[in-house]
Amino acid sequence: MQLVQKAFIIPFIVACAMFIEAVDANIVVTALPSIARDFGRDPVALQIAVTSYVVGLGVFIPICGWMADRFGARRIFGTAIGLFIVASLLCAVAQSLAMLTVARFIQGIGGAMMVPVGRILIFRAMPRHELVRAMNYISLPALLGPAFGPLLGGFLTTYLHWRLVFLINLPIGLYGVWLTRRFIPYTREAHPGRLDWTGFVLSAIGGAVLLLGLSLIGGALVPTRYALVLCAIGATMVGSYVFYARRVALPLLDLRFFRIPTFQASVLGGSLFRIGLGAWPFLLPLSMQEAHGMTAFQAGGIACGSAVGGMFMKSLAPRALRRFGFRTTLLYNAAFAGVAIAICGLLFPGTPVWLIWLVVLLGGFFPALQFTGLNTLAYAEIKSTEVGRATSLASVVQQLSLGLGVTIAGMVVQATRALHGSATLGWEDFAPAYFVVGLFSLMSIPVTRRLAPGTGDDIARGHRAKE
Known part of the structure; x- marks a missing residue:
């Protein structure tokens, strides 16, 4: 059983998680006009639902390795899947663009933790001579997700309902959480070191606020003046990080x-x-x-x-x-x-x-x-x-x-x-x-x-x- 676990089960679990993340990143785009009609919004305004997901995905990537070392890779990986499926459920029941935007951002956070921590699990659990085979397993979702996502999203939206686009994540995600707790061993680093929280707040949150502010300009979600204020706050934080990173020996993002x-x-x-x-x-x-x-x-x-x-x-x-x-x-x-x-x-x-x-x-x-x-x-x-x-x-x-x-x-x-x-x-x-x-x-x-x-x-x- 130990041989099967290392050669197949762990890469399979990680591949399933990466597959739902890759599909979800591409599945919603075909449903945007239908979602816009239900919410009484302009279809272009739904760009914020796409941007918020990417922002959540991008800004939390730098701290995933530290979190896996500090709290254990299995715990963070299982939590990421759980967060992803909870956010998927929130997306499916969303009654407004604002609620959908927040839920998509939370989805992005879950996706940000799933992918890099999944790779950490494989590198720590697999023998060196099995790494090539394992990486082949997890490379398939990156190839199939962009092809499968729009087609599946279009089918569900046209013949059923756009809310099912998000609900299909639930059974796969719940199965992934069970498999993670059942088969992946618990490991953690004894001394992961100190996280650069100042760098994280200035760079990641500043970048997120700036990009979300730009996405809100000219939309109907908030007045344009508020969007411009967000842009100014985000730009100030990012600029402050550039100054900060030059003075720190090992900044979170080394420019x-x-x-x-x-x-x-x-x-x-x-x-x-x-x-x-x-x-x-x-x-x-x-x-x-x-x-x-x-x-x-x-x-x-x-x-x-x-x-x-x-x-x-x-x-x-x-x-x-x-x-x-x-x-x-x-x-x-x-x-x-x-x-x-x-x-x-x-x-x-x-x-x-x-x-x-x-x-x-x-x-x-x-x-x-x-x-x-x-x-x-x-x-x-x-x-x-x-x-x-x-x-x-x-x-x-x-x-x-x-x-x-x-x-x-x-x-x-x-x-x-x-x-x-x-x-x-x-x-x-x-x-x-x-x-x-x-x-x-x-x-x-x-x-x-x-x-x-x-x-x-x-x-x-x-x-x-x-x-």
Whole structure:
């Protein structure tokens, strides 16, 4: 039983948790127009439900490792699943956008703890020679979630009710809690050290307040002046953290990593790219329903095309990086991805479905290659002893940039519609948003150009040696 537990049960438990998190991050986008109608809100205002989840996910990632060491990885992992399913139930019974926003933020906190702590459980429980097999198990949810989520969400919304989108998390989550208590051993570190609470409050909470404030501008949830006050408070806290981090030896998020060229290109340049790609899952199902007149299920079928393109590229990415090198690949591929996103703004109502699906497929193909290159390059010059701290910084910036993408896309759609003076959303309201977020992908190119020719070639040769 011990062999089965280590070889299958623990990776299976972690994979199930990661699957519901990956699905939930993508399942709600196809339901947004239906939720908006039930709440009597504008569909674009529902961007806050997407942003609040990403913010909750991003800001709590840096302290998950410390919490697992301090209170025990099994306890934190089980608590995270429990928090996630309670928040899912709150989402399902939400009667207002404000309640849904709070519940989605709590969901994000649970998801933030599930994924990194799940990896900690595997690394601590699995023998070294079983790690590759275990990591293969938990890599599947990341691939299947973006494909399965929009399709399932669209089906439930079209043929049943949008509230079921959240209720399907409950049986899987409850089973995961039972499995966690039954099969995962309890471990904890004797001396996890002191957490940088000042850094956490200034950076994480400041970033969350700033991003949520931006999401509320022009919406109907709070007056715009209150949203601007939140933005000012968040910006002040983030600015204070920059000053604070320079004076502390080991800050929670060490900004000194940005001095490393490869890390800077991967995280800062990559975040500009992620702003464009963060808007993609929000804009696509919404525009397909509001501008093209599709059902939620049809829109979900279109949206999953990007995940199919991403899965196909996964097998080709190492070859492309070996053939052209990291710098060249990232430069040209950023342009291809930006153009693929912008083209969606040209897909007017009546465009053949097969052509839309082909464009969306390419819209997932190029970003998958970009993410593979960016995520690999981030650690090219990072010392092994500093990987954990570098990962915390990269994860927070990446998640917040995805949320910022949703926010910017929503603001552009709202501004365009205001200029047109239309009460309903049309194709002409979404086109500029696609162009703007596609432009962000192109804006990452100057950052990548700073890399020296040949950067990362030793990593590419390492891929070849392994094969």
